[in-house]
Amino acid sequence: MGSGKGLLTVGLLCMLGRCFSECSPGFNSEGNKCNDVNECEEFPEPCGKYTRCFNTEGSYHCQCQPGFTNIKGKVNFTGIDGQCQDDNECTDYANICGHGGNCTNLIGRYKCTCDFGYTADNSSNGHCIDINECNEAEKKREDLCGGKGTCKNVNGSYWCKCPNGYTNYGNDRTPCSELDCDSFNVDSGPPPSLGGLADIVVMMRNSCLALSNPSVTGEVKADGEALLEKLFTAAVAILSPGHLDSGEDVSGLLGTVENAIMLIGPQLKDSHTKMETTETDAEIAVQRGKTRPTGPIYLTNDYASLNTDWTTAAGMGSYPGFALAALLSYKNLEISVNRSFEELTGHEKDGMDPTFKVFSRVVSVVVSNPSTQNLSRPVNITLRHLQDTEESPVVSYICAYWSERGTWSTDGCYQQHSNATHTVCTCKHLSSFAVLMARYPMEHTFGLLVVTKIGLTISLLCLMLCILTFTFCRSIQGTRTTIHLHLCICLFVADLVFLAGISQTKPVGGCRFIAAMLHLFFLGVFTWMLLEGVQLYRMVVLVFNATIRPLYLFIIGYGTPLVIVIISGIIRPKGYGTDQHCWLSLEDGLIWSFFGPVCLIIILNVFFFIVTVWKLAQKFTSLNPDLSKLHKIKAFTVTAIAQMCILGLMWVFGAFLFEEGVVVAYIFTILNSLQGALVFIMHCLLSKQVREEYAHFLSCICPPQKKRYSDFSSTNPSSSQSQGSRSGQLTGESHI
Incomplete structure (x- = not known):
């Protein structure tokens, strides 16, 4: 509207000038003289926006400012002939900012933004020119490519050329790093025992050489x-x-x-x-x-x-x-x-x-x-x-x-x-x-040491009584008594060695011998316990010839543990004895040479006991059962099962004896001391025949006071017959 008002004003003045003045258009009268009117100063924006106004004699003309063009294409014009519009230099002129520059059009001008590796020159529009990073780094005394690399300038960037023995890992703009391919040397690298490791070394050496010198034949460069x-x-x-x-x-x-x-x-x-x-x-x-x-x-x-x-x-x-x-x-x-x-x-x-x-x-x-x-x-x-x-x-x-x-x-x-x-x-x-x-070694408290010594002493005394009883008590001699005798011998030796040598870790050879003895005789205890289960099974299932020859008992009862110990000693000789205790090492799996057979024996015994109880139940329901014999076998089975439970439970805690705390040690020690007393109670004190033998033995040591007339009394025949009958009965029972 500003330019329109100016034009209208100029027109009116011209008309008035014609009416009231004799001066030509573009002039005004001052007295008798006509003077030129400067339209560029007299009138606001006579040419419009983005223009420059030029006064002439009696008139004026307009030109567009730099960065603008008249919409009608004229260079000189008036406000009536057209207006100026912005030039888009970014599209009108190709590569106006130079290589590596991005053009942004603005009103009446443009702006250049340089890519990485380029910088603006000193011109008003900041045309982009390449940065010579190599020269700039040299001026600043910077080392772009490392001590051995050579810097090469390219448009917008640079790259480092590395000599043999150096690499920039495929990134041309990183410094050259020295490669130590000799670290992958088969001769000075892995031990010869690891053949597969030598293959790794060869593979990595070839890759290293390919990086440091691409011309070297060998392994082709692979991606990471x-x-x-x-x-x-x-x-x-x-x-x-x-x-x-x-x-x-x-x-x-x-x-x-x-x-x-x-x-x-x-x-x-x-x-x-x-x-x-x-x-x-x-x-x-x-x-x-x-x-x-x-x-x-x-x-x-x-x-x-x-x-x-x-x-x-x-x-x-x-x-x-x-x-x-x-x-x-x-x-x-x-x-x-x-x-x-x-x-x-x-x-x-x-x-x-x-x-x-x-x-x-x-x-x-x-x-x-x-x-x-x-x-x-x-x-x-x-x-x-x-x-x-x-x-x-x-x-x-x-x-x-x-x-x-x-x-x-x-x-x-x-x-x-x-x-x-x-x-x-x-x-x-x-x-x-x-x-x-x-x-750290478990500190055995004074109470635990007392329980250990007293408990094992009681166990050893009870086992000694059992051994004497099974050896000299003639009325109970038989296969089961032989089994019980050697079970007690193994348990007695094991407890004695345990009490005397479990903590004697020096010398190492002596400690290993003690550990091997414990391994042998504790395995012997379970082996004889297995033989007892087999004997009970034979007594119930086999009607005749239920006994086992002593030679076979000795071969199995002592030979089997001995073979296991010998094989274990050959395979893992250092597994016998530790720094704290003379027992099997828990580190290399040798402990399973004990717990493995023990678990197998317990499983077999459970099988034999189940079959035995089942057969006993069948015999009790038969038409003419021998009740006295069946009741004895039943009692034998109950005591055998109780014995297996005590021994098995003891070694459940024994498995953790050297790994856990004091509570486990107390439980193991108490059960260990109970087993000798248990064997004595079940196989000696609860046996009527053994009690009678004890009574007879005590009567020989301390004979009772008899009345005088008894010396002259005659023997009652019926009494003699009764005693003979009872003796025969006992003899018959002893074969069971």
Whole structure:
């Protein structure tokens, strides 16, 4: 509207000038003189917006400002001839900002935004020109490509050319890092016993050489994920058979896998990579860029977690353009490293040295920081226990790492917190870690020692009475008595050795002999108990010839335990005797050479007793049962079952005697002392024949006072016959 009003005003003045003045249009009269009218100053915006007004003699003309064009295409015009509109330089002019620039149209002008690697020149619109990063870095005395790399400038960027022996892992803008391919050397690498590990070393060496010198023939460059999968597949082939023979084998495996992850990690495409096999579980995090990364790192799997930061992972030295952190858990390696505790000193408590056991998965932590032996700040590693436990005064948890010497050590690692399921370890260096359970010898209280000595003494006295009774009591001689006699002999020797030598751990040879004797005679107790079950079965099922020849009894009763002990001693000679007790080791499975046969014997005896009771029930319901004989067999069966229950229950607690607390030790000791008294009560005191023999024996030692006339009395024939009949009856019963 402003320009329209101006035009209207000019028109009216012209008309008035014609009416009242003799001056031409564009002039006004001042007296007798006509002067030019400056339309550009007299009238507001005579040309419209985005224009420039030029006064002329008697008139004026307009031109568009830079960045605008008249809609009618005229250069000079008036307000009537057209208006100015904005020019879109971004579409009207190709590549107006230059290579690497992005144009943005504005009213009357445009703006250039430069891509990465370009910068604006000194022009008003800031046209984009390439940055010569190599020259800029040289001016600032910066080293873009590392000490050995050569910087080459390209449009918008640069790339580093690495010499042989160096690589930038396929990222041309990262510094050249030296590759130590000699670390993957078969001759100086893994022990010769691990053939599969040598295959890993060869594979990684070929990959390293291909990175450092692409012209080298050998393994073609593979992407990081494929190479990582090959690594763990080869590791499974080594770990799946089970036990590694030596600490040297373990160290070779751990070191080779850690070096391989250091080589593969920078080649991974993703920032986070997880890979799990039957033997390993790994998570790898990688950060790339020109600037050193910062922020927290948290890696986790089912067995462990790592809590650190990128500053620690990258280190404070030269930055190679990437940072790496990896957490690797071995699912079954703890079986192979459950030894080599020689360097674990200073963990004594109350003057007692503990025994150690690996109580978590073995976990390796790998970072790109070259100074892993002296980190700027500690890292926290949370390890899950292999078993959930309760707090105990005889158990503590220790954070340890696998040293280069092939042993466990605790230098630079300490336990921050532990509960029933996890232990948090804080370490100032990185390696392969695990939680060790330190078990201290159970302190036997004075009361327990008294119960042990008194209980076993009573048991030994009762067993001695049983042995004398079964040996010299003629009226009860038979197969069952022979079985009971040798059962008591085995139990007597076992209890005597247990009382005298269970804690005599020095010398080692003597302790192993004591453990072997206990193994032999406790197995003998159960073997003779099995023979008793077999004899009861034969007595009920077989009508005639139910006895077993003594030679067969001795071969089975003593030969079977002896064979088991000999085989166990050949296979696991070091399993006899521990640091605290002269018994079978609980670490290497040797304990099952005792509990395995015991469980089998109990199962067989249960079978024989069930069949015996079933047959007895059938015989009791028959038409003409021999009730006296059946009642005796029934009593024999009840005592045999009670005997088996006491012995079996005792070894249920005996299985945990050296693993649990004082309560279990009390229960085991009480049951151990009861078994001798139980045998004496069931097989001697509850037997009428034995009681009569005792009475006869006592009468011989202390004869009763008789009346004088009894010396002259005659013997009653009927009485004699009765005694003879009873004697014959006893003789007949003794054969049962």
